[in-house]
Amino acid sequence: MKLVSFFFLLGTILILNSIAIAGRHSYSKPVLLADTIIKLDTVKDKKILAPAKARENARTKKGGAKSASATNDTTKKSKSGLKSQVNAKGDDLSYFDIEKNIGYYYGNARVTYEDFELDADFIRVDKNKHLIFASGLVNPKTHRYQNKPIAKSKGQNPVIADSLYYNYETKKIKAWNTSGEQEGNYITGGQTKKLNETEVAYNNILFSTCSLPYPETHFGIVITKGIGEKNKIISGPAYLEIEGVPLPIAIPFGFFPKPDHRTSGVILPSFGEDSRLGFYLRQFGYYVGINDNLDLTTTGTLYSRGSFEAGTTARYLKRYEYQGTLTFNFGAHNYGVQGDPYQKDFSVIWNHSQDANAHPGSTFSASVNAATSTFYQNNVATTNYNVQAITQNNLRSSIAYSKTWAGTPFNFTANLSHSQDLTAKTVSLELPTFNFNMTSISPFDSKDRVGDQKWYQRITVAYSLQGTNKINSEPESQIFKGDNLLKKLQSGFQHQIPIGLNLNVLKYFQFNANSTYTERWYFQSTRQYYERGSISGNATPLVDTVQGFTRAGDYNVSAGLSTKIYSEASFKGTLKKLRLVSTPSLSLSYRPDFGDPKYGYYRTIVSGAVLPYQVVSSRYSIYQYSVYGGPSQGKSASLNLNVDNTLEGKLKARSTDTSGADRKISILQGLSFATSYNFAADSFRLSPISFNAHTTVLNQKVSLSLNGVLDPYASQIKDSISNNQIQRFYRRIDRYTFQDGKFPTLNTLNFSMNFSLNSSKNKRTNSPPSNTLQSLNRQQADELALINSDPEAYVDFNVPYNVNVNYNFTYNNGGLTKTISNTINASGDVNVTPKWKVQYTTGFDVKAAKITTTSFSIYRDLHCWDLSFRWLPFGYYKSFSVDLRVKASILQDLKLSKRKDYYNNQ
Structure with a gap:
């Protein structure tokens, strides 16, 4: 059965694709009445053409009261009781037959009556019968039927037809091969007759979501007889037609909604079998259009095994x-035998955005994504088989509010956040975190100051207050048990007052001085102790929480100088000049030892005796587990050095450049080195040397980045024997490597190269449907609905190609062990033809010599259908799927699918 369904799907795809490739460029003969078009070069009726003599005779008979060849005609109020006038005109030729009281109008003809407007190539107005006839014209060069009649009435969608009759007394319309649209529903072909203001009779019309006119429509439901009202069509016998081929799928009568607003309805399910859960009825449900501002979609999936x-x-x-x-999902799965407990999962997703102009000065936004650690692996139907969702390891959420007071330096932000490690099954929460800030002000300066600033007027002061209430890395299974959440929450406030001064000294130097005072407020602190009789080397100290308000303050001061050094070198040839700009900065910083017992921030923990008369002690911070930590121990008096460099070049102008201007290029966008020397430290005074380099090449299509850390101190690796086993130890030595004639040790190194190549968006080659802006808005609405329901199903064919290649090399020296990571990742898409697109994602682990998770997707745009093929060729998530679906959002359940899911590999 599966094999038959697969070949049926394959055959359907090949047939649709071949028809789509062949196209429909042949001329379709218009549906016209026998007496519709009057060709000017063949008409022999002198009364119609009205030569000069005939017109003169007409004047004589009628008393010459009105010219018979007027280009504009206005019918006044008639004896029959018409309340308005019929206005008609034609650009090429207009003629009014006085004897028959009939007007003929050619070339962009137009008739208006009350709120009714009619445009066509030819219009005939019969004043006696109050009947208007309109038709188009066959272009002799292209043989295309053009300038079709377009009828418009106030409050209704335009009606396009090959030809039509309109009675402006009864306001009834009869049209042939009509083409109309309402909220993404198209009615084409057949005959239509307007019975009254609310009802229209249909005969052999095609009801579809395809915008192409009949007979080019790709699919639809043929309604042999029916009555259309404002929001529905009640039909007699009807059958399905695809690519002009009637299918043996028919109904004796039916009801088709034709809404101009959101309406409620049933969501049809899909059927299949899962190797672990049994037969399923998947994604059935109900949609409720509550009002124009709110709707609700509820779906469910049932499996035969419970x-x-x-x-x-x-x-x-x-x-x-x-x-x-706002989305909430819940799942209960039993992968064992009947009677085993169910594995329950849930997820909550909320996205909220505020219009920037709604509340000037304040914003509110939300991006919430929380779930149990196994939700995305177990609920694959809910995630639409999205591999990125299935393989993700972290979830993050944020709800933010901000407020700025205009005309003041103050602003406020508040944030509720959540982070979740799905692998470790831990959760971190911030409930909430807020910041109240005052931007820098100059307290000694004045707005009415005259002249340059004095040095003290350049002093700036700022202030910030932070508060938080958080829990860190709590096991997912324990966080909501009992009162664990309240017990584990950590609260605190932090005040910071930075003071700064910036001056230009000695013309070429920039002097800056800074001091920051930090004050922390907590409602609890910790104490540590060993259990009686324990040995410090073999036991972990116990931590006791002490309730009560406590504060901790610290400060630091720094002062420094910076300048810029320019170096240039000139050459002969294509490269004319090199320019190196170095920005060295030197600063001194000081921080007292806040581990001194007089501050009370640190305490000593004493272990039991290891040997007689030997006691082991260590120091700890009572704020070690607090949210903002505590002041650092150890005195610091450091000299900090940082050098940043950029390298630019100037090339000779190209011979094709008529301006003759030299070309400037960036060779090295940044190369920096940083280190510091702590005079107050008793050992290892020089800190590791960090370096960073980055640039772009090939017209910024390739970006290169290199960074790492060098250790200036020597190290030793020694072996020791313990319990007849050799153990190796690594330790640093307070001795510089250059003293032994060696280069500093490379601790870490990371090199990355990213290549990006993409094209700009093409202009749409296929124009929107002829009934204009409303159809275009419907198309955009369908695209947005598809993106929201399944982001992977939406493909932008307006971008011809997009290529991204990333190479990453990482080296870590851990002393005893060294690790190397060497990976290449590639992703992108390409339009093979304007209607075919291929997407890919792959990678290669050079060290392991393995290809990482790889996926391929092929998309075919079949106008009102989408064909997609997704394939993961190997690995744990090996799978494939083929989907043929209707683009229109209202027919998302009209699709044909074939898939093999990754969990069926087991």
Whole structure:
């Protein structure tokens, strides 16, 4: 059965693709009445053509009261009781037959009556019968039927037809081969007859979501007889037609919604079998269009072995104010034998955004993504088989509010956040974190100052207050048990007051002095101790929490100088000049030893005796586990050095450049070195030397980055024997490597290269449907609906190609062990033809000599259909899927799918 369904799917795809490639460029003969078009070069009726003599006779008979060849005609109020006038005109030729009271109008003809407007190539107005006839014209060069009649009425969508009759007394219309649209639904072909203001009779019309006119429409439902009202069509016999081929799928009568607003309805399920959970009825549910601002979609999946999934999504929108989406999903799965406990999972996703102009000075936004650690692995139907979602390791959420007071230096932000490690199954929460800030001000300066600033007027002061209430890396299974959440929450406040001064000294130097005072407020601190009789080397100290308000303050001061040094070198040839700009900065910083017992921030922990009369002690901070930590121990008096360099070049102008201007290029965008020397330290005074380099080449298409850390001190590796086993130890020595004639030890090194090549978006070659902006808005709405429901299913064919290649090399020297990571990753997409697109994602681990997770996707744009093929050729997530679906959001359940999921590999 599976094999038959697969070949049926393959055959359907090949047929649709071959028809789509062949195209429909042949001329379709218009549907016209027998007496519609009057060709000017063949008409012999003198009364119609009205030569000069005939027109003169007409004047004589009618008393010459009106010219018979007027280009504009206005019918006044008639005896029949018409309340308005019929206005008609034609650009090429207009003629009014006085004897028959009929007007003929050619070339961009136009008739208006009350709120009714009619445009066509030819229009005939019969004043006696109050009947208007309109048709188009066959272009003799292209043989295309053009300038079709377009009828418009106030409050209704335009109606396009090959030809039509309109009675402006009864306001009834009869049209042939019509083409109309309403909220993404198209009615084409056949005959239509407007019965009254609310009802239209249909005969052999095609109801579809395809915008192409009949007979080019790709698919639809042929309604042999029916009555159309404003929001629905009640039909007699109807059948399905694809690519002009009737299918043996018919109904004796039916009801088709034709809404101009959101309506509720059933979501059809898909059927299949899962190797672990049994047969399934997947993603069935109900959509509720509550109002224009809110809707609700609820779906569920049932498995024959008892497992189930359920989810609901609410979308809301208030124009010019805010919009958002809230989704909740729940699943219960049993992968064992009947009677085993179910594995329950849930997820919550909330996205909210506020219009920037809604509340000037304040913003509110939310991006919440929380779930149990196994949700994305177990609920693959809910995630639409998205490999990125299945393989993700971290989830993050944030709800933020900000407020700025205009005309003041103050601003406020508050944030609720969540982070989750799905591998370790731990959760971190901030409930909440807030910041109240005052931007830098100059307290000794004045707005009314005259002349240059004095040195003391350049002093700046700022202030910030931070507060938080958080829990770190708590096991997922324990966080909401009992009162664990309240017990584990850590609270605190931190005040910071930075003071700065910047001056230009000795013309070429920039002097800066800074001092920062930090004050921390906590409502608890910790004490550590060993259990009686324990040995410090073999036991972990116990931590006791002491409640009560406590504070900790610290400060530091620094002063430094910086300047710029320019170096240039000139050459002969294509390279004319090199320019090196170095920015060295030297600063002194001081921080007292806040580990001194007089501050009370640190305490001593004493272990039991290891040997007689020997006691081991160590120091710890009572704020070690606090949210903002505590002051650092150890006195620091450091000399800090940093050098940043950029290298630029100047090339001779190209021979094709008529301006003759030299070309400037960036060779090295940045090369920096940084280190410091602590005079107050008793050993290892020189800190590791860090370096960083980055640049771009090939017109910024390739970016290169190199960074690492060098250790200036020597090291030793020694072996010792313990319990008849050799153990190796690594330790640094307070001796510089250059004293032994060696280069500093490379601790870490990272090199990355990223290549990016993409094209700009093409202009749309296929113009939007002829009934204009409303159809274009519907197309955009369908695209947005598809993106929201399944981001992987949306493909932008307007970008011809996009290529990204990343190479990353990482080296870590851990002393005893050295690790190397060497990977290449590639992703991108390319339009093979304007309607074919291929996407790919792959990688290669050079060290392991293995290809990482790889996926390929092929998309075919079939106008109103989408064909997609997704394939993961190897690995744990090996799978494939083929989907043929209708683009229109209202027919997302009209699709044909074939898939093999990764979990069926087991």
